[in-house]
Amino acid sequence: MKNSNISVxxxxxxxxxxxxxxxxxxxxxxxFLGYYPIHPSFDIVERYAERFSDVDxxxxxxxxxxxxLAAVLGASWTGKRAMTVTTGTxxxxxxxxxxxxIMLETxxxxxxxxxDGPSEGIPCNPGASDIMQARWGSHxxxxxxxxSPNSPQDMYDLTIKAFSLSEKYRTPVVIVTDTDICxxxxxxxxPDSKDIKVSTxxxxxxxxxxxxxxxxxTKDLIPPMVDVxxxxxxxxxxxxxxxxxxxxxxxxxxxxxxxxxxxxIRLFVDDIIDIEEEKTDDAEVVIVSYGTTSNDALNAVKQxxxxxxKAGNLRLKTVWPFPEKKILELAKKIDNFIVPEINxxxxxxxxxxxxxxxxxxxxxxxxxxxxxxxxxIIKLLKKVTK
Amino acid sequence: xxxxxxxxxxxxxxxxxxxxxxxxxxxxxxxGIGNAVSAFAEALDKLELNLDQLCVVSGIGCxxxxxxxxxxxxxxxxxxxxxxxxxxxxxxxxxxxxxVISGDGDLVSIGxxxxxxAARRNIDLTVxxxxxxxxxxxxxxxxxxxxxxAYTTTSPFGNFETPSNxxxxxxxxxxxxxxxxxxxxxRRLTYSIxxxxxxxxxSVVEVISPCAMYYSRINRLGDGLDMMKFYYDNSVIKxxxxxxxxxxxxxxxxxxxxxxxxxxxxxxxxxxxxxxxxGG
Numbered sequence: 001m002k003n004s005n006i007s008v009x010x011x012x013x014x015x016x017x018x019x020x021x022x023x024x025x026x027x028x029x030x031x032f033l034g035y036y037p038i039h040p041s042f043d044i045v046e047r048y049a050e051r052f053s054d055v056d057x058x059x060x061x062x063x064x065x066x067x068x069l070a071a072v073l074g075a076s077w078t079g080k081r082a083m084t085v086t087t088g089t090x091x092x093x094x095x096x097x098x099x100x101x102i103m104l105e106t107x108x109x110x111x112x113x114x115x116d117g118p119s120e121g122i123p124c125n126p127g128a129s130d131i132m133q134a135r136w137g138s139h140x141x142x143x144x145x146x147x148s149p150n151s152p153q154d155m156y157d158l159t160i161k162a163f164s165l166s167e168k169y170r171t172p173v174v175i176v177t178d179t180d181i182c183x184x185x186x187x188x189x190x191p192d193s194k195d196i197k198v199s200t201x202x203x204x205x206x207x208x209x210x211x212x213x214x215x216x217x218t219k220d221l222i223p224p225m226v227d228v229x230x231x232x233x234x235x236x237x238x239x240x241x242x243x244x245x246x247x248x249x250x251x252x253x254x255x256x257x258x259x260x261x262x263x264x265i266r267l268f269v270d271d272i273i274d275i276e277e278e279k280t281d282d283a284e285v286v287i288v289s290y291g292t293t294s295n296d297a298l299n300a301v302k303q304x305x306x307x308x309x310k311a312g313n314l315r316l317k318t319v320w321p322f323p324e325k326k327i328l329e330l331a332k333k334i335d336n337f338i339v340p341e342i343n344x345x346x347x348x349x350x351x352x353x354x355x356x357x358x359x360x361x362x363x364x365x366x367x368x369x370x371x372x373x374x375x376x377i378i379k380l381l382k383k384v385t386k
Numbered sequence: 387x388x389x390x391x392x393x394x395x396x397x398x399x400x401x402x403x404x405x406x407x408x409x410x411x412x413x414x415x416x417x418g419i420g421n422a423v424s425a426f427a428e429a430l431d432k433l434e435l436n437l438d439q440l441c442v443v444s445g446i447g448c449x450x451x452x453x454x455x456x457x458x459x460x461x462x463x464x465x466x467x468x469x470x471x472x473x474x475x476x477x478x479x480x481x482x483x484x485x486v487i488s489g490d491g492d493l494v495s496i497g498x499x500x501x502x503x504a505a506r507r508n509i510d511l512t513v514x515x516x517x518x519x520x521x522x523x524x525x526x527x528x529x530x531x532x533x534x535x536a537y538t539t540t541s542p543f544g545n546f547e548t549p550s551n552x553x554x555x556x557x558x559x560x561x562x563x564x565x566x567x568x569x570x571x572x573r574r575l576t577y578s579i580x581x582x583x584x585x586x587x588x589s590v591v592e593v594i595s596p597c598a599m600y601y602s603r604i605n606r607l608g609d610g611l612d613m614m615k616f617y618y619d620n621s622v623i624k625x626x627x628x629x630x631x632x633x634x635x636x637x638x639x640x641x642x643x644x645x646x647x648x649x650x651x652x653x654x655x656x657x658x659x660x661x662x663x664x665g666g
Contacts, residue, residue: 032478053661058477060653063503067470070463074443074474077461078482082474100464228459228475229482231438235405235454237462246408247454247462 416610
């Protein structure tokens, strides 16, 4: 690993989701956190602040979220694993630099502790209202990777995974979570450092004069990277660019540049997508759930199974890219999908699209006062299987 | 007899510092950005820096394109955000010398808050702000630096807003070194850039530059060279002038010189001292 000190506090700890996130980042070798304070993401920073000097890390409170992500991108080019944390309104400000991160193919992790929105919304309520913002928040065509943990342990694990994916695919990765997960306190297990696997970005090893920051013809479509100060004297730009990183603004270059950035994720969705299936084998109705809602969905499945209702749950650990194939495959076998969300229908739209009419898709507004209960999900399960 | 030992002629005296494969550049004839780049290149030459340890970051706009022509690790980022991007690089690798080169609209308008806070924190960056009083790349719109009552495409009856005074903003925000020259003060500008780059902390060098395409045409000020000469001839060197006297009035005297040169601990020094003090 380059320029990163792994600091892993192996053992069992009682941590909140936020603290688990900070520990996950430290375990993954994160040595740069740039942020702007915003509730409810701040506990992640507090934990990191206690520990950053031990790992020779950098912690900086920037003047806004725009600059927080800009600093993170800059730091990433020095070889550091870098992260920022925020919530809905701050995430909206970061949109511009998600685009720059995508275009400059810069590894970094963005944690979005979702709240109710739009605008300031209800800062302390758990929400899932940024799911589409995570997908399409910045302008232009791009693919994003977004992960959705459902417990503090999962937060720890997925934070490490987020760094791993961002390094491997040379792209920003978003963790979309919420206050329910972030404030929940439970025992989490931090493994030995030797058991923690984090991918390292692919570094260029050829001749200096041949280095191309955005080489087109790599097998995996991911160009090898270098750090600043390595002596390559490279140039990169947010403008549409050629392999050398020089701006070339024509349709041909747009195709070569942007299509590759899109394809480098699309071609590897099977490697990226992580889902958990519970009793979907014989199911007639499947709940598609993610984040904190997936816990309620699992409870609902457990309870209605006792009554003989053949229900299953598909939990999206990876929200983006979306498991299109899996949804269609299930749609052909089942009658109904139920999509409970702490919003007014975002992933629901994707499920309905991917089911292609093979199964009915029902949306359920599982708002914050219902989080932690399964009653509304059970009620709908019973209704659709009647 | 052919002499086989003839040294290959240089395409440009600064070709080791410039991306010659990107020349010709995009700037208009008579623009002052080229002067700023030349002064910067000259400064690098004189400083004898290890260029592998130098990084140039630009925002968006005419001056935003500078990063693309300097042959060092260079980033052309988003509008107004060069300073925070550079902050990430500097803190990520403190051995890097990081220079931000951008325009007045980029640094003072959309990036104004970043300018203020990087100066306050005293991040070890050098900022070269090319001030041409107008948004040129976007088509000659009024800028936060446009003097009253200059005409622009969006102030057809003359600008009535009070312009920003860049050195005053820099000083008030905490910059440790502030200087201003016009695009024709090549030697003095070069030495100011050298001073700024050797000064630990947030240093600002403003370069008053003609926009020959929009500002001069709309205001009927002649071509770029006329304007460059006008600025030079109408400048008065007043080192140490209080920065609140540095407002630029339309086609009047421009005070140039070195206005601020002071010591303050940089962000990184302050952090290290703080951690030591706390037993960290």
